[in-house]
Amino acid sequence: MFEDASRPALTHASLDRAAHLRADDGALAAMRADPRALVLPFRKRDPLLVGEGLGSLGWRGLDDPLVAGADLIFLGLEEGAPRYAAGLGEVDAPEGAFIEMRAALLGGAFGGDAAAVASGALALVNWHATHGHCARCGEKTRMTQGGWRRDCPACEGVHFPRTDPVVIMLIEREGHCAIARNVNFPENLYSCIAGFVEPGECVEEAVARETREELGLSTGRIGYVSSQPWPFPMSLMIGAIAETTDTDFTLEEAEIADARWLSRADLRRLFEGGWDDMAPPRRAAIAGTLLRDWYDRRIGWT
Numbered sequence: 001m002f003e004d005a006s007r008p009a010l011t012h013a014s015l016d017r018a019a020h021l022r023a024d025d026g027a028l029a030a031m032r033a034d035p036r037a038l039v040l041p042f043r044k045r046d047p048l049l050v051g052e053g054l055g056s057l058g059w060r061g062l063d064d065p066l067v068a069g070a071d072l073i074f075l076g077l078e079e080g081a082p083r084y085a086a087g088l089g090e091v092d093a094p095e096g097a098f099i100e101m102r103a104a105l106l107g108g109a110f111g112g113d114a115a116a117v118a119s120g121a122l123a124l125v126n127w128h129a130t131h132g133h134c135a136r137c138g139e140k141t142r143m144t145q146g147g148w149r150r151d152c153p154a155c156e157g158v159h160f161p162r163t164d165p166v167v168i169m170l171i172e173r174e175g176h177c178a179i180a181r182n183v184n185f186p187e188n189l190y191s192c193i194a195g196f197v198e199p200g201e202c203v204e205e206a207v208a209r210e211t212r213e214e215l216g217l218s219t220g221r222i223g224y225v226s227s228q229p230w231p232f233p234m235s236l237m238i239g240a241i242a243e244t245t246d247t248d249f250t251l252e253e254a255e256i257a258d259a260r261w262l263s264r265a266d267l268r269r270l271f272e273g274g275w276d277d278m279a280p281p282r283r284a285a286i287a288g289t290l291l292r293d294w295y296d297r298r299i300g301w302t
């Protein structure tokens, strides 16, 4: 529908996921013995970053004492060489630093393919860290299939990594778009509104409901734009555009502190730092991609 939409950050990682190998115990064992195999360590939720400006992933060999005894999550193949992630406890960085990933994404050096690979790894690390017990019977589960499943030895339940869908939408009205300040945002930050898709809803219904709940606007046309995995802790942001003919906001006060209509020129000014009391969405967030694409006329109806 919007062929010119930009690719959001954290997408299209270069790794070959090689999903067919996950259930192949022989292949998994062979890959563990591959001298080219590398593992990306996480201290709790923070990836090891190295190099200039901490812009590179801190891959380690599988024989590194840092990851001794850790469960290894098979991420995929990089030019045929196995790549893993490992969620560790409180450990010291052998070089570089363990950095909270959202903070790293705000900096200048970390991004591109390194961030896309780390994003998928972090979502898996987050899932394993919070799903150590069976949701059916409470027994401890164990990692299987190279980290893409957890099995329960007591009730034989199998559990797969979760991704939670979230809709995030640019609201358009006659050459203007709505931006809003969530009560939990850093001061002055304005962005698109967003919310979790509820059970029983399709994406369009979730967009319409959230737009009515948070801003008090009815919606007409709703279109899909692009999506972004967002591993905080394990969401999939579904970027949409929704059209309205309503002008007046009725804000959901518990969630939204302020909302405004901006023209394309005003929105461009926001991203260029031209407003004293408003700041644009953070670098790497899909909200910024949607808003920039809209003022550049890559997406939108009016």
Ligand SMILES: [Zn+2]
Pocket (backbone or CB within 6 Å): 134, 135, 136, 137, 138, 139, 152, 153, 154, 155, 156, 157
């Ligand atoms: Zn169980």
